[in-house]
Each structure stands twice: as structure tokens, then as C-alpha cells.
Amino acid sequence: MSKEEPLHHSGICPNCPADTDQRFLYKADERSGKYREAGKVLLYGRVEILSLFCCVGCGAILVYKTFLEDIVDVDNPNLHDPKWLFNLASYEFLRDSFLIYSTLKKEHLHPSTPEDVRQ
Numbered sequence: 001m002s003k004e005e006p007l008h009h010s011g012i013c014p015n016c017p018a019d020t021d022q023r024f025l026y027k028a029d030e031r032s033g034k035y036r037e038a039g040k041v042l043l044y045g046r047v048e049i050l051s052l053f054c055c056v057g058c059g060a061i062l063v064y065k066t067f068l069e070d071i072v073d074v075d076n077p078n079l080h081d082p083k084w085l086f087n088l089a090s091y092e093f094l095r096d097s098f099l100i101y102s103t104l105k106k107e108h109l110h111p112s113t114p115e116d117v118r119q
């Protein structure tokens, strides 16, 4: 009896409490280079996985970047399947990842904005 649950983390949204879920939407990866032999790509240099989440609490879209490895075989399953990101506990995911984008941020007002306008 295996029910395939949608991939998600919880507590990784900077706007929401730790028990809020963030639904996984999409992943991409960034590679610093390729190593070829006889015209065939065998290895990628430094790979980072970009993962896109939607926060169930506030609706923010969050993009995290997680380092995979410095040298990655093109057949490395972690390159193609993001499941390993969800085998990490949320605190491990946060420790190993970097939030590079969020659609909802705490407001950044210009320093000259008067105090009564900020509230």
C-alpha cells in the first residue's frame, strides 16, 4: 500500500510559522561546466539544484538553491530526481540550501521614509 504523496517541506517559508507546508512545484539545475570525452558529456562541474515551492500559508513562491556536488556524473539520479531533497529533514534542507528568491518579502522601505508612514 503505497500512496504517492506530493512532495513538500514545512517551515521553510520565511514569512510563516514552522508548521506551515510548502508544496514543491518544479526543479531545475545549474552546472558550472561539462566534461566531455569523445564528444560525449560524462561529467558536470559543480551542480546546484534550484527548487521552486509554493507556500500553503501565505502563497509566496520560494526558490531555493541546494548544492549537490562539485563533480557530478551525468547519470547521477540526484541530478534528475529531486526526491533526495525531501529525504532531508526541513532543518537540514534549510541548512544546506539558500533562499534566492521569494515573491513575498517583508517590505523594504527607503531609509528616508517617515516613521508614521512605515506603520
Ligand SMILES: [Zn+2]
Residues within 6 Å of the ligand: 013, 014, 015, 016, 020, 055, 056, 057, 058, 059, 060
Ligand atoms: Zn509562507
